[in-house]
Amino acid sequence: MLVRMTTNAEAAGNPQPPRRRAPAGAAVLREDVTEAIRAAVFEELAAVGYARMSIEGIARRAGVGKTAVYRRWRSKLHLVLDLVSAMAVQGLPAPDTGTLEGDLRLLYEVTSRALRHPVASQVVPDLQAEAARSPEMAQALQKALREGQAGVANGIVEAARARGEIGADADGELALDVIAGPLYWRAVVVRGPKPPKGYLEGLTRATAAALRAL
Amino acid sequence: MLVRMTTNAEAAGNPQPPRRRAPAGAAVLREDVTEAIRAAVFEELAAVGYARMSIEGIARRAGVGKTAVYRRWRSKLHLVLDLVSAMAVQGLPAPDTGTLEGDLRLLYEVTSRALRHPVASQVVPDLQAEAARSPEMAQALQKALREGQAGVANGIVEAARARGEIGADADGELALDVIAGPLYWRAVVVRGPKPPKGYLEGLTRATAAALRAL
Numbered sequence: 001m002l003v004r005m006t007t008n009a010e011a012a013g014n015p016q017p018p019r020r021r022a023p024a025g026a027a028v029l030r031e032d033v034t035e036a037i038r039a040a041v042f043e044e045l046a047a048v049g050y051a052r053m054s055i056e057g058i059a060r061r062a063g064v065g066k067t068a069v070y071r072r073w074r075s076k077l078h079l080v081l082d083l084v085s086a087m088a089v090q091g092l093p094a095p096d097t098g099t100l101e102g103d104l105r106l107l108y109e110v111t112s113r114a115l116r117h118p119v120a121s122q123v124v125p126d127l128q129a130e131a132a133r134s135p136e137m138a139q140a141l142q143k144a145l146r147e148g149q150a151g152v153a154n155g156i157v158e159a160a161r162a163r164g165e166i167g168a169d170a171d172g173e174l175a176l177d178v179i180a181g182p183l184y185w186r187a188v189v190v191r192g193p194k195p196p197k198g199y200l201e202g203l204t205r206a207t208a209a210a211l212r213a214l
Numbered sequence: 215m216l217v218r219m220t221t222n223a224e225a226a227g228n229p230q231p232p233r234r235r236a237p238a239g240a241a242v243l244r245e246d247v248t249e250a251i252r253a254a255v256f257e258e259l260a261a262v263g264y265a266r267m268s269i270e271g272i273a274r275r276a277g278v279g280k281t282a283v284y285r286r287w288r289s290k291l292h293l294v295l296d297l298v299s300a301m302a303v304q305g306l307p308a309p310d311t312g313t314l315e316g317d318l319r320l321l322y323e324v325t326s327r328a329l330r331h332p333v334a335s336q337v338v339p340d341l342q343a344e345a346a347r348s349p350e351m352a353q354a355l356q357k358a359l360r361e362g363q364a365g366v367a368n369g370i371v372e373a374a375r376a377r378g379e380i381g382a383d384a385d386g387e388l389a390l391d392v393i394a395g396p397l398y399w400r401a402v403v404v405r406g407p408k409p410p411k412g413y414l415e416g417l418t419r420a421t422a423a424a425l426r427a428l
Contacts, residue, residue: 180399
């Protein structure tokens with residue numbers, strides 16, 4: 001996605017053929033600059049939020065010129081969409097403990113830590129807010145969800161089905177909502193403190209019971 | 215809250231005593247203007263979001279001058295906080311059907327409709343995003359949650375405890391997360407379509423099973 005968009009942006013920015021041959025290697029985008037920009041985007045997102053974030057602010061924080069950003073991504077939206085896609089591909093580890101309770105417990109352990117990360121707890125609601133008025137953002141986030149969190153939850157449900165722990169005709173979508181909703185609600189909506197001792201165990205027990213009742 | 219803030223704003227804006235006596239009734243804030251501004255805020259929030267919303271834009275939409283807004287609220291933040299507080303006080307109807315399943319089913323019916331309302335589905339994630347970097351907004355939203363959704367869910371849990379349907383030592387906070395999380399996740403995070411036939415019944419059954427397992 002990065003390569004394709006860069007090509008488009010450069011094509012759009014240079015409608016005329018160059019008058020002089022560019023020095024060898026000039027068209028290559030330096031990876032360390034790309035990484036500095038990516039890191040700056042996360043920091044800017046956390047600091048000011050998507051709506052207030054500007055290419056100027058990102059460039060300043062990354063210590064590069066605005067052109068360096070625009071050579072790689074044609075807009076703020078495309079920059080953030082690219083980052084969201086990259087995060088989703090990284091994904092979460094798929095638990096495979098052999099029991100429904102074991103898999104849920106591991107998923108909750110990882111997710112609970114990820115959602116408490118300061119960047120996640122600021123950036124995620126921000127992108128959700130943007131998704132409410134940008135269909136492109138909504139689509140990218142849904143894709144990221146499907147490939148990330150929902151993909152892992154789906155794997156847990158399928159494995160439990162194969163072991164006969166969950167009914168064969170259980171509603172798969174409802175199962176995902178039941179697995180993912182409570183922890184997200186607590187971390188991002190209620191913005192509660194770190195779950196107290198025993199919370200994740202209780203949540204695991206409750207969710208397993210809910211899934212068996214589907 | 216409205217009255218107190220208006221007084222402060224007017225005091226701050228008029229540090230000198232007025233030179234001429236104001237015409238009778240001039241200090242009274244017209245309720246129809248206040249209502250027009252409130253309605254305009256919801257429309258502006260849905261259209262452009264909290265971060266991009268301006269007092270100018272609100273005044274233009276309400277068909278009033280900026281001064282009319284500033285006489286009532288001293289900032290955009292205070293205006294929105296006031297609206298959030300007002301929504302929370304309105305609250306949701308507390309179900310009282312006599313069974314845990316009946317109460318949950320009614321709560322989900324009402325919440326599902328409320329969350330699909332275009333204004334709610336755009337404004338709620340927006341304020342959540344702002345809460346990630348404004349402690350005042352976070353506090354107001356948490357208070358609204360406690361007095362609204364969480365208050366109702368708490369009533370359902372207490373009634374079920376009294377009837378012996380839920381264990382006396384069940385974790386109350388976890389119960390609220392289990393009740394509220396899945397529908398919010400589906401409506402606001404996944405932004406899925408209207409729940410298919412049978413979804414709310416399935417969710418009710420799953421949640422009741424989860425609560426009994428606490």
